[in-house]
Amino acid sequence: MDHPRSPDQVKVGIMDDPHINAASGGGGEFYVTTGLLQKADDLRLAGVLAHELAHDDLGHVAKAQALGVGLNIGMVILDQIVPGSGALTPIAGGLIARAYSRNEEYAADRHGVDILKRAGYPAQTMLNTITWLAQTEGTDSGGFFATHPATADRIEALRNVR
Numbered sequence: 001m002d003h004p005r006s007p008d009q010v011k012v013g014i015m016d017d018p019h020i021n022a023a024s025g026g027g028g029e030f031y032v033t034t035g036l037l038q039k040a041d042d043l044r045l046a047g048v049l050a051h052e053l054a055h056d057d058l059g060h061v062a063k064a065q066a067l068g069v070g071l072n073i074g075m076v077i078l079d080q081i082v083p084g085s086g087a088l089t090p091i092a093g094g095l096i097a098r099a100y101s102r103n104e105e106y107a108a109d110r111h112g113v114d115i116l117k118r119a120g121y122p123a124q125t126m127l128n129t130i131t132w133l134a135q136t137e138g139t140d141s142g143g144f145f146a147t148h149p150a151t152a153d154r155i156e157a158l159r160n161v162r
């Protein structure tokens with residue numbers, strides 16, 4: 001992380017959504033779906049979270065919010081999270097905002113690789129995660145691919161930087 005946050009600055013909201021998805025709400029706030037938690041193993045969960053962390057770390061979230069695009073749903077959800085409650089009550093609703101440009105998505109994948117490496121994860125974790133997303137979620141309209149570019153394009157872009 002270029003702009004590390006201490007653990008007490010980080011909040012994670014769990015959304016009651018069978019699709020595999022995650023989002024960064026800015027300011028150290030993240031959302032994961034119950035679908036992601038149920039279907040991902042630890043490495044894939046780390047891969048998805050690294051991508052969302054990268055969006056936050058690279059300033060994409062702040063930029064999107066300044067432009068007033070996307071993450072409107074996140075703003076609604078934020079009100080429903082009780083800070084420090086420790087209760088894992090899934091939030092109803094889905095993540096449908098597509099907030100970032102394609103270049104920002106590719107940058108988040110690349111920076112996510114750096115974050116994973118620094119955390120000691122295998123170098124292939126991000127590529128494996130994206131491949132797994134494609135195989136598991138397919139072209140399902142409600143999940144990760146509703147808010148992210150086509151997987152084949154992301155894999156290609158990630159391979160090209162090596």
Ligand SMILES: [Zn+2]
Nearest residue numbers: 055105108148
């Ligand atoms: Zn993204």
